[in-house]
Amino acid sequence: MPEPRFDELIHAPHRLRICAMLSQAEGIEFGEILQRIELSKSALSKHLAQLVDAGYVTESSIVRSGYSRQLLALTPAGRAAYAGHRAALERLMEEG
Amino acid sequence: METRDQGGRPTPEEARAALETANSEEEATRNRPVPVWYYPVLAVAVFALFLLNAIDRPEGVLRGIAIGLTLAIALSVAVLVGRVSFRQTGYHGVRIRWGWALGGAAIAAVLALTPVLLADTVGAWIWVPCGVVLAALIAGSGIAYQRRTGRA
Numbered sequence: 294m295p296e297p298r299f300d301e302l303i304h305a306p307h308r309l310r311i312c313a314m315l316s317q318a319e320g321i322e323f324g325e326i327l328q329r330i331e332l333s334k335s336a337l338s339k340h341l342a343q344l345v346d347a348g349y350v351t352e353s354s355i356v357r358s359g360y361s362r363q364l365l366a367l368t369p370a371g372r373a374a375y376a377g378h379r380a381a382l383e384r385l386m387e388e389g
Numbered sequence: 390m391e392t393r394d395q396g397g398r399p400t401p402e403e404a405r406a407a408l409e410t411a412n413s414e415e416e417a418t419r420n421r422p423v424p425v426w427y428y429p430v431l432a433v434a435v436f437a438l439f440l441l442n443a444i445d446r447p448e449g450v451l452r453g454i455a456i457g458l459t460l461a462i463a464l465s466v467a468v469l470v471g472r473v474s475f476r477q478t479g480y481h482g483v484r485i486r487w488g489w490a491l492g493g494a495a496i497a498a499v500l501a502l503t504p505v506l507l508a509d510t511v512g513a514w515i516w517v518p519c520g521v522v523l524a525a526l527i528a529g530s531g532i533a534y535q536r537r538t539g540r541a
Binding site for chain 1: 398399400401404405407408410411412413414415417418419478479480481482483484
């Protein structure tokens with residue numbers, strides 16, 4: 294059980310969704326996240342940049358079906374922060 | 390909720406809503422949509438395979454047809470499952486719930502092995518009920534999966 298640790302950066306709704314979707318995969322391409330989260334490219338890039346700057350997410354380029362694509366993945370620190378944030382939310386919920 | 394970015398803890402209700410959002414996104418990553426026709430076609434193909442085995446000791450041309458059809462359907466099932474399960478998508482290394490996957494594989498194995506072991510004793514008809522049960526389980530799983538992934 295991870296230690297509850299509320300994370301302001303992750304808690305913003307769109308970033309929480311991004312972390313949640315990334316937590317269940319080794320990586321998800323930018324286009325897929327964009328399609329699911331329904332933000333503009335620039336708005337999504339901004340959220341991702343914040344997560345990258347915090348060391349929670351890594352970006353890498355891959356080629357699939359002949360096209361270069363941006364692959365996003367949670368770092369070990371990002372996974373730990375997300376798990377801690379989830380635990381903090383569960384605790385807050387139990388307190389209510 | 391975006392204002393929480395600037396500080397402040399969520400209320401229990403907000404925490405619950407945030408957790409629900411997180412759970413739903415996690416599930417949407419784990420369970421990617423599959424074509425609507427996938428499970429029904431798989432169920433029919435598996436049932437056809439069992440039905441072909443229910444033909445008791447076919448001989449001559451019928452035997453050749455039965456073997457040919459069995460091989461063709463088995464190959465089609467393998468190709469279909471492979472294409473849907475391992476096709477290239479924007480998702481890499483999605484977590485698999487092994488408990489569910491292995492449980493399903495174990496049930497399928499039991500239903501496939503039962504007629505293999507019992508056909509000589511009780512008769513080839515045993516393939517039919519086993520095929521019906523397995524096809525129904527595949528179709529039922531498909532309906533449940535489509536509902537979960539919002540493609541019902």
